[in-house]
Amino acid sequence: MQHWLQEIYERDHGLCGHCHEPVDLLGIYDNAPELDHVLPVDLGGSNHPRNKILTHRRCNRAKGSEYSDSDIAREVPPFLCVVCGKPIPDDLLGRPGQIRKTCSKDCRSKNKRKPIP
Numbered sequence: 001m002q003h004w005l006q007e008i009y010e011r012d013h014g015l016c017g018h019c020h021e022p023v024d025l026l027g028i029y030d031n032a033p034e035l036d037h038v039l040p041v042d043l044g045g046s047n048h049p050r051n052k053i054l055t056h057r058r059c060n061r062a063k064g065s066e067y068s069d070s071d072i073a074r075e076v077p078p079f080l081c082v083v084c085g086k087p088i089p090d091d092l093l094g095r096p097g098q099i100r101k102t103c104s105k106d107c108r109s110k111n112k113r114k115p116i117p
Helices: 005-011 057-063 105-111
Strands: 033-037 052-056
Touching (some): 005 033, 033 057, 052 057
Antiparallel strands (some): 033 052
16 A cells, blocks of 8 residues: 555545545555655656645546646645644645644643543
């Protein structure tokens, strides 16, 4: 599975960034989920999750390496704090599979579950 796939799937609400139809995480062949760079690496884009969107394999392949100005200018949604709803700063995201769900120590302490007595 690709790095960040689950996290980007959740951030993008499970919708393809090209056709805006639902993406099945367990899809195969043309319906398999893929991550596409918004700004291609060869044009200066990074492999950071903020530069990736969820797509179907068929949509990503149909688009190929063609990028329009509107693709490059696309605003990729931020990862949001589960407590306050504010964007999580890029430097606090963490690693794939271990993404931080809160934006600050204050929100992390609010998000901790209280022990059951």
